[in-house]
Amino acid sequence: MNIDIFQSNRGFTRRQFLRSTTAFGMAAYAYQILPAFAQDTFGRSIIAPDSSGVIDLNIAATEIMIGGKRVITTTINGTVPGPLVRLREGTEAVIRVTNSLKEDTSIHWHGIILPYQMDGVPGLSYDGIQPGETFEYRFPVTQNGTYWYHSHTGLQEQTGLYGPIIIDPAQPEPWPYDREYIIVLSDWTFDDPHTLLAKLKKQSDYSNYQQQTLTGFIRDAQRDGFVPTAKDRLMWSEMRMMPTDITDVTGHDYTYLMNGRAPESNWTGLFEKGEKVRLRFINAAAGTYFDVRIPGLPLTVVQADGQNITPVEVDEFRISIAETYDVIVEPKADQAYTIFAETMDRSGFARGTLAPRVGMTAAIPPQREPPRLTMKDMGMDMSEMEDMEGMQMSSKDDSEMAGMGAANTMSEPSAASSPHEGHRSEPSMQQNKGMVTEEVYRHGPNTHGPGNTTVATVSESRLAEPGIGLEDTPWRVLVYTDLKSPQPGIDQRPPRREIELHLTGNMERYMWSFDGEEFSEGTKPIRLVHGERVRLTFVNDTMMNHPIHLHGMWMVLNNGNGQHNPRKHTINVKPAERLSADVTVDATGNWAFHCHILFHMEMGMFRVVSVSKPA
Ligand SMILES: [Cu+2]
Numbered sequence: 001m002n003i004d005i006f007q008s009n010r011g012f013t014r015r016q017f018l019r020s021t022t023a024f025g026m027a028a029y030a031y032q033i034l035p036a037f038a039q040d041t042f043g044r045s046i047i048a049p050d051s052s053g054v055i056d057l058n059i060a061a062t063e064i065m066i067g068g069k070r071v072i073t074t075t076i077n078g079t080v081p082g083p084l085v086r087l088r089e090g091t092e093a094v095i096r097v098t099n100s101l102k103e104d105t106s107i108h109w110h111g112i113i114l115p116y117q118m119d120g121v122p123g124l125s126y127d128g129i130q131p132g133e134t135f136e137y138r139f140p141v142t143q144n145g146t147y148w149y150h151s152h153t154g155l156q157e158q159t160g161l162y163g164p165i166i167i168d169p170a171q172p173e174p175w176p177y178d179r180e181y182i183i184v185l186s187d188w189t190f191d192d193p194h195t196l197l198a199k200l201k202k203q204s205d206y207s208n209y210q211q212q213t214l215t216g217f218i219r220d221a222q223r224d225g226f227v228p229t230a231k232d233r234l235m236w237s238e239m240r241m242m243p244t245d246i247t248d249v250t251g252h253d254y255t256y257l258m259n260g261r262a263p264e265s266n267w268t269g270l271f272e273k274g275e276k277v278r279l280r281f282i283n284a285a286a287g288t289y290f291d292v293r294i295p296g297l298p299l300t301v302v303q304a305d306g307q308n309i310t311p312v313e314v315d316e317f318r319i320s321i322a323e324t325y326d327v328i329v330e331p332k333a334d335q336a337y338t339i340f341a342e343t344m345d346r347s348g349f350a351r352g353t354l355a356p357r358v359g360m361t362a363a364i365p366p367q368r369e370p371p372r373l374t375m376k377d378m379g380m381d382m383s384e385m386e387d388m389e390g391m392q393m394s395s396k397d398d399s400e401m402a403g404m405g406a407a408n409t410m411s412e413p414s415a416a417s418s419p420h421e422g423h424r425s426e427p428s429m430q431q432n433k434g435m436v437t438e439e440v441y442r443h444g445p446n447t448h449g450p451g452n453t454t455v456a457t458v459s460e461s462r463l464a465e466p467g468i469g470l471e472d473t474p475w476r477v478l479v480y481t482d483l484k485s486p487q488p489g490i491d492q493r494p495p496r497r498e499i500e501l502h503l504t505g506n507m508e509r510y511m512w513s514f515d516g517e518e519f520s521e522g523t524k525p526i527r528l529v530h531g532e533r534v535r536l537t538f539v540n541d542t543m544m545n546h547p548i549h550l551h552g553m554w555m556v557l558n559n560g561n562g563q564h565n566p567r568k569h570t571i572n573v574k575p576a577e578r579l580s581a582d583v584t585v586d587a588t589g590n591w592a593f594h595c596h597i598l599f600h601m602e603m604g605m606f607r608v609v610s611v612s613k614p615a
Contacts, residue, residue, distance in 0.1 A: 035077070035260070037084040037164065037182050053094055055085055057107070059129075059151075059161065060100035066188050067255045067262035073160035074101065074151070080260050081184045081284060082149070082163025089144040089170040095137040099129040107137075108152040108551075108592075109165065110322060111306055111569035114139035116589025119551055121152045124590045124608065128153055144169035145306025146280040146324040148184070155286075158193040158598055162186065162284040167306070174486070175302050175311060177328055180278040181269040185292075185319065185341050185350050187254040187285040188262075197599050200248055201510045245373055245543065246468060248510075248599060249287045251348025256288065258341065258350040266361065267352035271331055277354065278302075279339075280326050283319040286598035289344035289545065289572075291318050291470060292325075294337050294354065295365055299327040301478060305568045310484045317478035318344065318467050320547040320572035322596035325478075329354070336360035344469060344545075346370045371469030377543050379443075379456020379576030441578050443541065448516025452504035455541045456576035463559050467545070467574060480572075481559050488563035489556055491584040495535035498580070499526060503573060503595070503605070505542040511603060512595065518604025525610035526593065528585045532614075537580040540573045546600065547572045550609065552591040555581035570596055585611055 062075040076082025087093050099105045106128045108120035118139040122128030129135045144167040151161035164182045189196055261267040271277050283290060293299070293316040300313050303326035311328075319325055319341075331337055336355035343349060346367050353361055440460045447455045466477040505512045517523060528534060536555065538548060547570050554567035558580045571581055588611045595605035 035079040035081060035083045035163070037259075053091075055093070055095045056098070057082065057085075057095060058098045058100055059105050059107075061102075066257070066260070067264070069190065071188075071190065074105075074156055075160060076163055080160035080162075081186065082161070084182060085149060085163065085165045087141045087165065087167045089141055089167055091141050093137065093139050093141050096134050097129060097137065098134040099131055102131055104128040104130055104153055105156060105161070106151055106153045107149050107161075109137075109139075109147065109149050110549075111147040111324070112139070112165070113142055113552065113554070113587070116552060116587065116591060119589075119591070120149075121551065121592045124592055141167055143167060143306065145303055145308075146182070146282060146326050147306050148282045148284055148322075148324065150284065152592070155193040155197065155598060155602060157284075158187075158189065158196075158286040160188075164280070164282055164284075166280065173302075174308065175300075175328060176276060177278040178275040179271060180280060182259070182280045182282065183267075183339065183352065184257075184259050184282045184284050185288075185290050186257045186260075186283075187249070187288040188257055189249070189253050190255070191253060193286070193598075196249060196253060197602065200599060246345040246371060247287065247289070247343070247347075247544075248597070250345055251343065254288060254343075254348065256285075256290075256341070256343060256348050256350035258339065258352040261352070263349060263351040263364075268358065268360075269352070269354050270358065271354055271356060273332055273334055273356060274330070276328050276330050278326060278328050280324065281319055282324045283321050285321055287321065289318060289320055289547075290341040290350065291316055291344060292339070292341045293317075293365075293475075294329060294339050295362070296333075296335075296337055297329045297331060297354075299329060301325055301327050301482070304483050304566060305570060307567055308486055309482075309566055310486050310564075312478065312482045312484075313476070314478045314482070315475035316470070316473060318470060318572075320545065320570060320596075322547050322549055322570040323568075323572070331356075336362040338362040338364055340365055342367060344371070344467070346469065368469065373468065373543055373575070374471075376462070377468060377575035379458055379541070379543075441539070443539075448502060448504045448513075448541070451506055451511050451513045451516040451518060452502070452541055453506045453508065455504075456539075456543075459539050459541075459576050459578035461579060462574045462577040463557075463579060465574065467572075480557065481561075483557070483559060483566040483568075484561045485564045485566045489565060489567065491533060492563055493533045493584075495533045495582050497532075498535040498537055500537045500539060501526075501607075503538060503540045503542055503546050503548070505544070505600075505605075507542070507544075510599075512597075512600040512605040513603075514605060514607055519606040520604070523607065525590070525608035528583075528609060528611045529614050530585055530588050530611055532585045533582060534585060535580050535582050537578065538571070538573045539578045540575055543575045545572055545574055546605070547596040548594070549596045550583070550591065550593050552587045552589065552609075552611075553583050553585065555583055557581050587611060588613060 057076050059076055061072055063070055064073050073080045097107050106120050106122050116125055118137050119125040147165040149163055150157045164184055255262050259267040298313050300311050302311050334356050336353050339352040341350040440458050442458055443455055463480040466479050470477050502515050504516045549570045556565050556567045591609045593607045593609045594601045
């Protein structure tokens, strides 16, 4: 790595400048290819079923303009993102998808509860949609809110195959608003996504020295103990990190889009001052987390993953890949406001504007410093940290050390008494001096084989943390513990059993898996029985965030709100985090369950959840 290379990418580099000058020239052209929902309007453009109640979608390879360049994308009805699919709760959706590509395709309705045959995952729900074929999706619409759809075939999603879904509620919503906009965030690569993936796989070959230093450090520290290893290496000076420690693909390869527009072409939504504007944010990126804020406007978050939450006012929120958040803002001044969606690794941003009139812009905030992994992210045992006092820290700021607390773990790790080969992790009580007592879990002896190199020694709940790079933010940032369902969940049964799954990876070889096993034909499904209630416990053994998505059934996140725990379709698991979600198993069939980082899923962080009828 070289931190300078990374930083040179942060300002306005020459490459970006060239890109933007052409973008300005092409703005008018680009405008024409945007779907109706994304055009600069007063927010009233809606594509609903035609008079016959049918929605027709056509998937094709189409040349469009992105960031001032002509590119071939996979479009739906000619645009990227695809058109808004607008449905109504209590009706039946009929959507005909025609494949005009030369290869197979598919569309999955993300977050929608439906029969598995309609879920759109090739090999599980159906065979996919062959070239020239039209597949008719038909399912009852039993929910409401903001969702999205995307291809579940190969890497097609990365080439543009995604779009928004809004389901209008049968009952009025509890908060009024005057206008709404959909804001689809995504990442675009001018490379073939297969080339990008090949590059990631080859990374260790082209002497990614620092990356290996970090991974090697963790490995040695786990073997030899933290302090000896750190002393040996003068750790912080040596552990300068790659931006790829935070995210696989950075602004070097990605252009970040808001409603299909690069930052320079500035997607704009209009408002009249004093109006309440509902913004429906969808993270349709293949590999990018965004931190969203609108300087000058507080954000009242009213929905997460399409589900009502008790409104919470914040100034910024992180939207993990595949999540949705609905926020209400109330611009009172006759001025423009920047919608700023900075990437988690700070290597780029998507940007748009809310304005009272077309053509107005507001300042674009400076990008923040790239974050650094903390000891907690690496799952290091903090108990050794006391010994670190007096050790020379070469890092000027010790932000890495923030939040670590001076903690003692029990000196003897509990021996694993696990039903499956020490795979389960064992709790040990950690006393934070005078602070809340929290449970910290020590990893079992089974480190999941070669598919898992950087096993977090300890894991714990991080639901109340905003996440990497947002720790010291001087304004209010949404955290998962803020998400509280206004209504108690329908199923309050305690889970009958717990399934512990480790999120595992080998960063050097770009292998991603659950429990160290990359998905293949032979991988055993996770077997559930219809009618049962199970607890899924995720333990992230890696140093990366993973947004975990279950198809077909809700996951109720255990975030401390008891009966008001929120239900989600996608749950982000932070590095070295341990969290759990309860599932009411109410949908038979084979369902996909995977990390929603597209390349992680493709590499094998995927399982089949098989729900059978009770015997
Ligand atoms: Cu992942």
